[in-house]
Amino acid sequence: MAxxxxxxxxxxxxxxxxxxxxxxxxxxxxxLEAMAQRGEVFVVLDTVTSEDITHSVLGQIIxxxxxxxxxxxxxxxxxxxxxxxxxxxxRTVLACYLDFSxxxxxxxxxxxxxxxxxxxAIRLMEExxxxxxxxxxxxxxxxxxxxxxxxxxxxxxxx
Numbered sequence: 076m077a078x079x080x081x082x083x084x085x086x087x088x089x090x091x092x093x094x095x096x097x098x099x100x101x102x103x104x105x106x107l108e109a110m111a112q113r114g115e116v117f118v119v120l121d122t123v124t125s126e127d128i129t130h131s132v133l134g135q136i137i138x139x140x141x142x143x144x145x146x147x148x149x150x151x152x153x154x155x156x157x158x159x160x161x162x163x164x165x166r167t168v169l170a171c172y173l174d175f176s177x178x179x180x181x182x183x184x185x186x187x188x189x190x191x192x193x194x195x196a197i198r199l200m201e202e203x204x205x206x207x208x209x210x211x212x213x214x215x216x217x218x219x220x221x222x223x224x225x226x227x228x229x230x231x232x233x234x
Contacts, residue, residue, distance in 0.1 A: 082116040082117050082118045083095060083096070083110070083115060083116070083117040083118075084096045084097070084117070084118055084120060085102065085107065085117050085118065085119045085120070085132075086119075086121075086122050087119055087120065087121050087122065087128060087132070088122050088123075089122070089123055093106075093107065093119070104132070104135065104136055104139070107119070107132065107136060108136045111133065111136070117129070119131075119132045137149075157169070168211060168214050168215065168218070171214060172207065172210065172211050172214075175207065175210055176203075176207055179203060179206075179207075180203075185199075185203075
């Protein structure tokens with residue numbers, strides 16, 4: 076996947092038109108979708124507010140893709156579970172986990188191993204799931220407040 080040293084800046088005007096500053100041309104959401112699929116990094120800036128609206132635009136692209144697919148990438152139950160994490164304290168853990176998982180799956184070595192494995196790709200996915208579980212356990216361990224040592228509790232008159 077190609078990675079740009081500097082992200083391409085896309086400006087969204089009040090009329091919702093998107094303008095690629097690197098090419099000096101107006102582009103469509105389809106163009107941004109193709110750029111993302113090629114691994115090109117871009118930011119979308121609202122010209123009125125100067126706000127970075129990249130996340131919102133990428134979300135719109137995903138929603139449009141999901142709506143037109145016979146077999147959507149994101150199963151309904153998965154989306155329900157993700158919605159359950161909004162406002163949850165583990166939201167950051169889920170975001171890290173999903174990002175880590177996608178980085179792993181987009182790694183060329185992993186993709187090649189899965190292609191070569193053919194029918195045993197499920198075994199490779201199970202191995203990856205086990206690694207992901209260890210990753211989440213490590214994050215949760217590091218986020219968990221440590222209990223005071225037993226002797227510190229003995230010296231505490233309130234204990």
